[in-house]
Amino acid sequence: MPRVLWPLRRGRPCVEVVLTLAAGGQPWTRGLVADTGAGANNSGFHLILDENDCLRCSGNLLQPLTLGGAYTGSFPTYALSVRLPALGFDRPLTVIGVTSVPVGFHGIACFSFLNQFTYGNFGDPGRFGLEC
Amino acid sequence: MPYTGPIVERNRELARQVNEEARKNPNSPYANKFVGIANGQVVVVADDFDTMVRRLREVEPDPSKTFGVEASRDYTEVHEIWGLR
DSSP: OOEEEEEOBTTBOEEEEEEEOTTTTOEEEEEEEEOTTBSOTTSSOOEEEEHHHHHHTTOEEEEEEEEEESSOEEEEEEEEEEEEGGGTEEEEEEEEEESOOOTTSSEEEOHHHHTTSEEEOTTOTTEEEEEO | OOOOSHHHHHHHHHHHHHHHHHHHOTTSTTTTOEEEEETTEEEEEESSHHHHHHHHHHHOOOGGGEEEEETTOOTTOEEEEOSOO
């Protein structure tokens, strides 16, 4: 089964997803903190990114979602094409656009995204990865 | 800059109406469907999110003129984010 691992970033689990820039169609890698505490499996969103990143990648507007906790209020939501080339993953995902993201990361990979895969350190405490 | 303008507002209002209808009437053609809107009109009614997004992009390549809604969903539900900022 294909597996991809990334080094911890700032001591936290990180996943790297590839977006596509609207201008020029270039791939654009974003490092996200893997956070199983962000949303639930049926929350209806997969990632949290800076809203400007959603716009740079031609996100299609979706109905806004309401968050509580670390983010509070109604937030714009977008459909964005997201790839994990090493896993052959290429799907549109539901992405919430925010104005501030965790320091050292470009956003958050939420539980409903991580839970599509087998995830963990796979025996290496210095890395975090996904397998499908 | 976030998408703005009259088309965005028309799409947003139509999405609100579609969801309201689906939530009131389980026999609505939109109930439990993924509905894609472009330029103020419903253009896609799909069974899954991926299909809705793919068809919506085929119909209207300009993302600022499109909108998607999961009809029958309770969009007032609050989703907790426990993560640090």
